[in-house]
Amino acid sequence: MTKYIVHGGKPLFGEVEISGAKNAAVAIIPAAILVDGVCRIENIPQISDVTAILKILEQLGASIRSINRHTVEIDSRHIHTTRTSYELSRKLRASYYLIGALLGRFGRAEVAMPGGCNFGGVRPIDQHVKGFSALGAGVTTEGGYINAIVESGRLTGANIYLDVVSVGATMNIMMAAALAQGDTVIENCAKEPHIVDLANFLNSMGADIRGAGTDTIKIRGVERLSGGSYAIIPDQIEAGTYMAAVAATGGQILVKNIIPKHMDCITAKLQECGVEVEEQDDTLLVRRTARLKKANVKTLPYPGFPTDMQPQMTTVLTLAQGTSLVTEGVWSSRYRYVDELKRMGARIQVDDKTAVVEGVEKLTGAPIQAYDLRAGAALVIAALAAEGESEISNVQYIERGYEDIIGKLRALGADIRAVEEPDEDALSTAQIS
Ligand SMILES: CC(=O)N[C@H]1[C@@H](OP(=O)(O)OP(=O)(O)OC[C@H]2O[C@@H](n3ccc(=O)[nH]c3=O)[C@H](O)[C@@H]2O)O[C@H](CO)[C@@H](O)[C@@H]1O
Ligand SMILES: C=C(OP(=O)(O)O)C(=O)O
DSSP states (O other), rough: OOOEEEOOOOOEEEEEEBBBHHHHHHHHHHHGBBBBEEEEEEEEEEEHHHHHHHHHHHHHHEEEEEETTTHHHHHHHOOOOSSSHHHHHHTTGGGGGGHHHHHHHHHHEEOOOOOOOOOOOOOHHHHHHHHHHTOOOEEEETTTTEEEEOOTSSOBOOEOSSOOHHHHHHHHHHHHHSSSEEEEEEEEEOOOOOHHHHHHHHTTOOEEEBBOOOOEEEEHHHHOOOOOOEEEOOHHHHHHHHHHHHHOOOOOEEEEOHHHHHHHHHHHHHTTOEEEEEEEEEEEEEESSOOEEEEEEEBBTSSSSSSHHHHHHHHHHSBBBBBEEEEEEESSSOOOOOEEEHHOOEEEEEEETTTEEOSOOOOOOOEEEESSHHHHHHHHHHHHBEEEEEEEOTTGGGGGTOHHHHHHHTTOEEEEEEOOOHHHHHHHHHHHH
């Protein structure tokens, strides 16, 4: 079992290169199933979610050729099954994109119920199912699998109005409709940068999708997608996490390889807290020299403040002067990490969707546990800012979404290292038997 050991209390200085976006990569890789040819995908982040999704494609019969650390070629011409591995698919939320991709290309899909981070309840997919059904598929759940099938073998375009703004449903329906017979209109869509990225990827392979990034997406179904080359956008949330880290520790860092427009919702909030942010081409210079100021934050679909930055931002606010209010507007709960921050001296009260954060002068290091990906990132930030040593366990969650977080932070001067430790539960079982 890997743990991170952090000696905090040091400001960060230097440069950090942002990797490709996790939430775009985990959709674009399954979307390669729709392509009857070879697609080359560049700027793929090296994270465990990507490894898992590539492995699922390989098991379906796609050939995956690694060109370099961040580029793969996927050839989906010889896919021989539409049933995914139960063990692998249930590990990640993004496996639900395999339904849209397999259904769109082959008219059927059998995909294990998705996993991913648990925010205190199930992560529903009723809007995805509503979309697939409108396109003519029958969808049932049996033995832990979601089975979708269209008897004629090809979906038919339809008008779909989403009841809730859902990133996953927007992307999944877009994939399924790309090869459908006729036109599809999706209304009340989500507008996240990764939605635009998926549409751009599909269009570069021959799809006809317009309006991604607005609340109405129009898809004219095409007969076939052929191969091509595409580079994934930089990760807005990874960039935001490093910005939040320097906000918490103080110092000055240059965040490189970003799209500044995607960062506006995060930049504006950090500036409100007194962090200085200067934009230059595809970089942001982020500096914090004075004490942080309080701010109120509400997470909302893009271009609102992202829910995937809520734990990191709440951590920054634990060190701000005054009392801040954080409201989670996307998930019913995403505050499991708060108890861990309290072990470090943070003062936070959670009432349903709201966290009241009373800023403290300093945090102190402690043994803490990550419960999900962004909660883990938040704890790393807290440990970097805290005085003394912290030991972070369950870091496999962090590695789902952050490429080489240790190397990148060490290059900024952080004292953080990964250590392998025997699993205590396994040890005690071994001793008993
Ligand atoms: C709009 C939004 O900010 N979405 C976030 C959401 O995307 P993700 O795609 O996982 O989730 P959705 O955008 O689909 O969910 C947004 C909301 O819609 C609800 N819902 C979703 C699908 C559905 O079929 N039925 C339904 O009711 C969810 O319960 C949730 O309250 O979590 C991801 C991981 O944290 C983030 O990267 C996304 O930015
Ligand atoms: C929660 C996240 O990922 P997932 O939806 O894949 O669990 C995230 O990216 O913050």
